[in-house]
């Protein structure tokens with residue numbers, strides 16, 4: 001068995017030995033360990049992986065293409081002829097690619113051919129998957145088919161990332177390393193991810209059977225991990241890992257366990273399961289913390305069933321609006337009835353509110369739900385702020401007239417005005433130097449539109465977000481001004497209705513700094529990014545200082561979708577960072 005000490009020794013004194021030990025990590029490409037050797041010594045296995053993959057992303061394009069082309073096709077000719085490296089043979093066999101049916105084999109050959117013709121290199125996929133246990137042949141074929149539709153530049157980067165993931169698992173094997181906490185988190189997410197109100201998709205909305213079963217299971221895992229656990233009057237699962245000092249204050253963490261319809265397994269759940277796995281680890285070692293550590297599985301964040309978001313976290317901060325109990329779901333059942341039938345006492349909801357003076361702060365771990373960390377080859381990132389958002393509904397009224405008889409100069413085309421607005425939103429929101437400003441027109445309709453009629457009306461939505469309120473406000477002001485100007489010039493009437501205005505929730509620097517220090521110690525360069533999506537931390541920020549750690553999201557950063565994915569290794573790195581953060585936590589002075 002190779003050790004990290006041996007590798008560090010040879011990186012410093014005997015580079016050929018270092019290259020030789022790592023020769024099987026990157027297929028036929030000794031230049032990668034050769035260049036990485038200069039970056040040693042490596043504080044831990046993550047630092048080694050980051051250094052090696054950094055060489056790959058920093059290489060010349062010709063070298064990157066050479067690396068990609070050094071890989072065999074999946075179930076391709078080399079596999080049949082037995083010409084693969086030992087590593088590739090084992091990985092392809094683990095995914096059962098040596099057991100293809102004739103149909104699957106034919107499909108893969110066709111995909112290999114089409115892929116090579118489009119991109120000019122072989123399809124590369126870490127077939128051992130997110131947990132190292134191997135993808136199914138069906139998953140491989142589905143991924144292959146999906147990636148065949150990618151743009152060439154995107155696919156080149158995806159191929160390099162897959163090579164990085166393959167290398168990561170080969171390094172684990174070489175050093176006899178298992179991401180044990182990460183594997184537990186993945187297993188748990190898989191288990192509750194199979195409990196759904198929709199067949200064949202993950203849907204877990206407020207107080208359904210799947211939702212309550214999930215809550216019970218989370219409470220069970222909390223107790224097994226050595227915590228005191230209960231489910232409160234709005235369905236939040238609350239677990240406390242008590243300090244030996246009864247006077248100690250509480251550090252809070254958590255996230256939500258409800259999902260959108262046909263959602264992903266890690267959105268929200270990671271932020272509950274990861275700290276439970278950490279507490280389990282601490283408890284097994286007989287280690288306590290100098291503060292009470294509270295994990296909350298928030299019952300409701302997404303707002304799917306009752307169209308009202310953040311029910312769980314609003315109850316915790318004492319801002320649960322009791323009028324919401326009268327809201328009804330699509331079957332006409334009220335929230336009050338749903339809670340009562342589940343055995344909850346709605347009169348106890350106000351008592352859920354926490355005393356802010358007992359809290360040290362709140363830290364939430366969440367899957368990024370975007371492509372930023374993925375594109376930077378970073379397993380984690382530190383959130384600077386949860387973006388505030390402004391939403392509007394814009395109604396444009398022109399004149400619907402004959403498409404054949406109305407000259408171009410005499411039209412009042414509402415859709416053409418909308419088109420100009422959309423392009424302006426894109427251009428204006430592309431101007432933020434910190435890149436946290438985003439603007440989207442996600443809904444666009446020409447009511448009663450017809451092929452031969454000039455659009456007389458057009459309705460569009462507007463969604464503008466930014467990490468800082470002044471940046472967002474300035475963009476909103478410019479966009480609204482531009483809408484007026486465009487409508488006037490085109491003689492189109494406009495009405496603008498504000499539907500949402502939520503301020504940004506900045507993360508606390510003193511917490512971010514401690515997360516950054518823990519990230520650095522984990523072998524990862526601390527990287528800051530804003531959160532464009534809303535999170536429970538946004539609500540909790542009204543009560544105490546908050547921070548967030550994002551975990552890299554695979555599959556191009558897709559979320560709120562069954563394709564949402566993360567790896568056991570990234571879950572492990574995130575867990576190690578939170579664990580280190582807890583062990584070194586210093587309260588705000």
Ligand SMILES: [Zn+2]
Nearest residue numbers: 256267268366
């Ligand atoms: Zn979420």
